[in-house]
Amino acid sequence: MLHIARIQFRKMSSQARLLVTPATALVDDKVDITVERLAPRQPVTLHARLLEGTARFQSYAHYRADDTGRVVVAKQPSLGGLYTGVDQMGLFWSMQPSPGQKPGLRLRKKDVSTPFLVDLSVHDGHLDMMEEQNPAALVTTRLERWYLGKGVKRIPLREGRLRGALFLPPGEGPFPGVIDMFGSTGGFADYRSALLASRGFATLGLAFFGYEDLPNDMSDVDLDYFEEAADWLLAHPKVQGHGVGLVGTSKAGEIVQAMATYMKQVSAAVAISSYSAVSYAPLPYKDMVLPCARWMADQIVFTEDGFANVQNQLEDITTEPGIHACIQVEKSHCPIMFVTGEDDINIPSVFHANKAIARMKAHGKTNYTLLKYPGTGHLIEPPYTPHCGFYFHSAFRVYVYAGGVPKAHTAAQEDSWSKILDFLRKNVDKCETRSKL
Known part of the structure; x- marks a missing residue:
């Protein structure tokens, strides 16, 4: 069964909403990421973080909401960050070791009985997330990315x-x-x-x-x-x-x-x-x-x-x-x-x-x-x-x-x-x- 992750955050008189489908999936599955209830043409930064043992990885991309206040990652281009252009899975493949990690860090799952936990957040404005330290998020959610499928x-x-x-x-x-x-x-x-x-x-x-x-x-x-x-x-x-x-x-x-x-x-x-x-x-x-x-x-x-x-x-x-x-x-x-x-x-x-x-x-x-x-x-x-x-x-x-x-x-x-x-x-x-x- 597909799951939809929805966590809402109230900003002034409006709410931003983040939808990810499926929120639990195999690592080779694509996911749909949509941000709703933004201001029309609002600039935002999407940020993904992953912790595996002591290794920390992250990615980010800059988007601009459409006239209805929506960002659909599979249809709209990233304007900057770690990748540009329309790329449904860009936030996953563009991940890099977070600042302060040892060089040559390779993301490999050591325990397949647990998933990669990816924390996805949306931030107001176009930010450099490799430099920003814990900026306030409009909305956040967590995804599960598995190598081990259900029943295996x-x-x-x-x-x-x-x-x-x-x-x-x-x-x-x-x-x-x-x-x-x-x-x-x-x-x-x-x-x-x-x-x-x-x-x-x-x-x-x-x-x-x-x-x-x-x-x-x-x-x-x-x-x-x-x-x-x-x-x-x-x-x-x-x-x-x-x-x-x-x-x-x-x-x-x-x-x-x-x-x-x-x-x-x-x-x-x-x-x-x-x-x-x-x-x-x-x-x-x-x-x-x-x-x-x-x-x-x-x-x-x-x-x-x-x-x-x-x-x-x-x-x-x-x-x-x-x-x-x-x-x-x-x-x-x-x-x-x-x-x-x-x-x-x-x-x-x-x-x-x-x-x-x-x-x-x-x-x-x-x-x-x-x-x-x-x-x-x-x-x-x-x-x-x-x-x-x-x-x-x-x-x-x-x-x-x-x-x-x-x-x-x-x-x-x-x-x-x-x-x-x-x-x-x-x-x-x-x-x-x-x-x-």
Whole structure:
């Protein structure tokens, strides 16, 4: 059921009213924001604030009421602030760390059992909310933005050496199964897994190093671990048993390409912002070892503020010996989607996707899809996630540039997410009579 948040504030002889529909929604849902009962042509500032742990984010935009005293965010342009023009979700994707926060702060949900709480307020006049300290509000309300949909179950996974969490949509199933992973920062993040489950997939968020009793370094990871995860998920009674889908970002994008190449259990793979070669360390699998392309530390460029540009740190994969590290995706019998940003400063992901596709084309394969986005950096997240141009890499203990331009990057996130969901539904979900969420 949709909820409408209405909190009223009396100003002189009139009332301002703020309506948000829905007030409780998934993070990839759009919301309608309307301000009513303002003075005709009144200038106002809309301000959004979010607190996640100790991290504080905020955004603001300047609007002018129409002749009837209304602001409809989906129809009227922002005249200033952190974005301009007509943008229904601008207050969400344009969020920035509040003043005084540490640099490179990345908004990620650490506990999906709770929502992002967004406090939305309306203020008289056009204000700079990054400088103003608690100006009086005409009206305020609070929104809930969830990764975990109603009825979705989160089940921690400690089975054999597998670590992570399984998310099951509501209902009897069986559901299409997806394994979801992130990259070389290690640890465990399950917000995208929760959102995938909220959209109808039985999703295994899988950690593979730097978490609980897993190896502390990527060099100790083997591909058999991921095959164990695929077999475990396919054996679950609420999961369709024909094959799993894969979603992996950065280092995990390499892994999903390798899984698609060597494992019959895989029905579809999505590689986001990744190399087309095994990087950093060789990857053992059964009775063979997939060779790696070396990371060349002397190619890393550091700025005066100590931030790293690592785009050229991998040895050349077009010549010896780097070419041997290329993943043999031409052997894959399942479709692979490559999601890339043209302004990816972390990995030249467009170059690597094109190299992988060239291998597939050379062998007569057509089972590939390339999504390539201008102005888009490395961290391609679910829709309306604030753009993060650089971040702290916890495994390497250094700030790393990610690239991207906020407005173009957020457009890529919205477009790619819908296409990823469609790709997985088409290639993984075999229960055509079951309604999609």
